[in-house]
Amino acid sequence: MSARPDGDAEQAVADFVAGSEDGLAAVYQRWSPLIYSVALRSLGDVTEAEDVTQKVFVAAWQGRARYDPTRAKLPTWLIGITRNKIADAYEKRGRDRRIRETLIANTEPVVVESETGRVADRMLIADEMAHLPEVPRTVLRMAFYEDLTHAQIAERLQLPPGTVKSHIRRSLIKLRKGLEARADAHES
Template sequence: MNHLGPELREDELAGLLAAGSPDALSDAYRRWSPLVHTIALRSLRDPHDAEDVTQQVFVSAWNGRHTLRPDQGSLVAWLVGITKHRIADVRTQRYRAHRNLTAVAAHTTTHASSPHDEECAERLLVAHELERMGDPRGTVLRMAFIEDRPHEEIATQLGLPLGTVKSHVRRGLIHLRTRLKEVEDVSS
């Protein structure tokens, strides 16, 4: 991929990005992804969420490039604005997940629960967490464990490297284990 160079002014880069230049997006990412990541990390205090937000910001920037108005503000301010929205989205997801987990835990502790109720609650929690993970991790886990597909098939179908699929499975399982333990601890 060609880089447009550090000598390109921010307003020129913004104009190229708004016009649909992939090289402009690449240069914007190279210049400002460390800033976006730092803002996300300081706000969310989770390296994985900060990485996800950083990626989402630049995907959103590309998809929303038609809204960029270089004559009305700086490109970096526009990216920071997108960053704040993505951070708010993550916080909203966290709040909803916590609220749902608390409701499940409260229901479990206040009602005599049967093994069937507990299994149902765990399935709901797993389904919620897979949805919350989003793509591709949630999809990879769904395909691997609910649909019982081999990693190679998942990689081929999703167009991902096999190592990436395995990494999503490993990280996703760690995440699910942590969330299930949190619910267990709350309901104890």
């Protein structure tokens, strides 16, 4: 789809508000670079900026009936939504940091006394990983054994970056629970 000339901006907005998918496409094409650049400048992370941009346009599409062109131009309204989504991203960062810190603080350090202990730990982890579904297991291996970034994994597996992050987070939780269950059973 080619960019609409400035004279068609009002029509794109009207089509968008009316619920036309072509209107949504035109509005996205016209203002997504602005939204993305604001998000990227604020967050400093490409993946988060992409996620925020997507969330802004989803929220705008779902809330288009509340848009009032007499109160603000569409780009101004979109920037308002963007500020809210950026605030949500910062809140999520803080929540993730607190969870990570809590896990670190509540996890006893594992002292491995010998190479035999390290091999046994690796075997336990490999066994727990074998219980994961194929895609999450592949994502986890790429992240930890191949030391790939979320973006690199997403590109290789043709998955959205947010999906990669979710697979890693959920898989680590499952691994931790499985290893804790084994430790509890061993102590009993």
